[in-house]
Amino acid sequence: xxxxxxxxxxxxxxxxxxxxxxxxxxxxxxxxxxxxxxxxxxxxxxxxxxxxxxxxxxxxxxxxxxxxxxxxxxxxxxxxxxxxxxxxxxxxxxxxxxxxxxxxxxxxxxxxxxxxxxxxxx
Amino acid sequence: xxxxxxxxxxxxxxxxxxxxxxxxxxxxxxxxxxxxxxxxxxxxxxxxxxxxxxxxxxxxxxxxxxxxxxxxxxxxxxxxxxxxxxxxxxxxxxxxxxxxxxxxxxxxxx
Numbered sequence: 001x002x003x004x005x006x007x008x009x010x011x012x013x014x015x016x017x018x019x020x021x022x023x024x025x026x027x028x029x030x031x032x033x034x035x036x037x038x039x040x041x042x043x044x045x046x047x048x049x050x051x052x053x054x055x056x057x058x059x060x061x062x063x064x065x066x067x068x069x070x071x072x073x074x075x076x077x078x079x080x081x082x083x084x085x086x087x088x089x090x091x092x093x094x095x096x097x098x099x100x101x102x103x104x105x106x107x108x109x110x111x112x113x114x115x116x117x118x119x120x121x122x
Numbered sequence: 123x124x125x126x127x128x129x130x131x132x133x134x135x136x137x138x139x140x141x142x143x144x145x146x147x148x149x150x151x152x153x154x155x156x157x158x159x160x161x162x163x164x165x166x167x168x169x170x171x172x173x174x175x176x177x178x179x180x181x182x183x184x185x186x187x188x189x190x191x192x193x194x195x196x197x198x199x200x201x202x203x204x205x206x207x208x209x210x211x212x213x214x215x216x217x218x219x220x221x222x223x224x225x226x227x228x229x230x231x232x
Contacts, residue, residue, distance in 0.1 A: 035221070037167075044124065045159070045167065045210050047221035061220055095166055102173060107214065108157035110169035110178065 002026040002111055004096050009116030012086055022079040022096030022113055030054070030074040033099035035109060036081050038092035038118075046092075049081065050099060064090075086120045093117050125150060126211055126224035133230040138201050142227045144194040144211035150222055154214045156194040158187055161208040161226075170209070171196065201231050 008020040022034070035050035049060045049070040058070050069082040079096055094116055097109035127145040134140040144156065158171040169178050171187035174194065186197040194211055211224040 037221075037223075044208075044226040045161075045212070045223040047212075047223060050221065059219060062218075097167075100172075106155040106173040108155075108169060108172035109159070109167075109212070110172070112166040112168065114166050 004111060004113035006096055006113045006116040009118045011119045011121060013122050014087060014120055016086055017084045018118060020081040020094055020116060024077045029077040034079045035097050035099050036094060037097055038094045040092045088120050091118060091120050124225040125215055125222040128211060128224035128227045131228045133232055134201055135232050136201050139199045140201060142196040142209050144224050146192050148192060149217035150213050150215040151194055152192045153216060156189055156211055156213045158196045159210045203231050205229060206231050
C-alpha cells in the first residue's frame with residue numbers, strides 16, 4: 001500500500017541544522033510532487049515546502065525561505081528537508097505528504113506520513 | 123493568524139449534523155479547489171474531501187463538501203463519537219504562491 005515514513009527528527013540547539021527524510025513506497029515516487037507540512041505543539045497545520053515530481057520546481061513558505069531546502073532522490077524514493085539556522089518556533093511535528101494533481105489541475109495531499117518531531121531547544 | 127478562517131470549535135450530539143465553514147479570498151478559495159483533512163487525536167492528517175466535493179475511496183457519504191465564492195463548507199451527518207477530531211481546509215493561494223490551511227476546527231460529539 002502507499003506509505004510515507006519520515007525520519008531524522010530530534011532535539012537540536014537553536015542555530016543548528018537537521019535533515020529530515022521521507023521514504024516512500026507503494027507508488028511510483030517519480031510521478032508525484034511531494035510536500036512538507038508541520039504542526040507546532042497544540043497548533044494547526046502549516047505548509048512548509050513543496051517540490052515537483054522531477055525536482056524542477058521548489059517552493060517555500062516565507063517563514064522558512066532561505067533557511068530550509070527541499071530535495072529528492074527519485075532513485076531512492078526519498079524526499080528530504082534540510083533545515084538550517086533552526087529557531088525555537090520551528091519546533092513541530094513535520095509531515096511529508098504526496099501532492100496529487102488531478103486531470104484539470106486540482107490538487108490535494110494524500111497520503112500523509114506519520115510525522116517526525118523536531119524540537120529546537122538549548 | 124491563518125489565511126483561511128475556520129471556527130475554532132463546533133459540537134453536536136451523536137446522530138446529528140454539523141457544518142464547518144472555511145472562509146478565504148479570491149486569491150485562494152474563489153479561484154482554486156479546496157480539500158479537507160481529518161486529524162484524529164494523536165494521528166497524522168487524513169484526506170477527507172478533495173476538489174471541493176469529492177470523497178476518496180473509503181470515506182463514507184456522511185461527509186460532504188461544497189464551495190461558493192470565497193467560502194467552503196464541510197458537512198458531517200449522522201455524527202459518531204469516532205468523528206471527534208480536528209478538521210482542516212486547505213488550498214493554494216495564488217497571491218502568496220503557497221499552500222494555505224485553515225486554523226482548524228475541533229469537533230466534539232457530545
